[in-house]
Amino acid sequence: MSSDNQWSADLEESQSSRLIRKSRDSPFVLVGIAGFVTMVSYGLYKLKYRRDQKMSIHLIHMRLAAQGFVVGALTLGVLYSMYKDYIRPRFFNATKK
Template identity: 35%
Template sequence: MAATTRPSEPESHVKEQPPGALPFVLSQPPVIEGFRQSPKVKDETFKEKFIRKTKENPFVPIGCLGTTGMLMYGLRSFHQGKTKQSQMFMRGRIFAQGFTVVAIIVGIFATALKPKQ
């Protein structure tokens, strides 16, 4: 059975472009219906981002410093031959690492639950 084809009719919401004209302006972002573009955020330097993140969740840098301190003192004790003290610092390092991981997870949940601006 042969299907009949109808000539396509231009839809009322499609605008005819003159020949050679571009359908958009190259110097501006495209306009998409139903999409709201967020304002441009200025690029942050490493220092600015570090300070902002530290203010949002100060426990992560504290945990990192604690982990590093325990590791350094544990390695120093190990080098000096103080095995009991070295073990104590290495166990403390594990505790500090756990504290840091928990701080990161709590920070992620706090950020997710914070209402959008």
């Protein structure tokens, strides 16, 4: 039997090293996480001063704001990777000819 398929604890990545590796590959993931944490923190802060607004409405608004920030960051990341993979090589390769 080959030992390549066996699980080893030495090869297991920690959560922090995995996050660092993912942030190098796609930096907009960190932007999305930071925006989500910021929106949730802001929502919790504003929870104290919501006046006569219902709790459920306040939570729905904060959830939508946090999700919107994450979706926006992911969309920017996808557009950037498409630019990097498809558009930029086309222009740089055309100028070298």
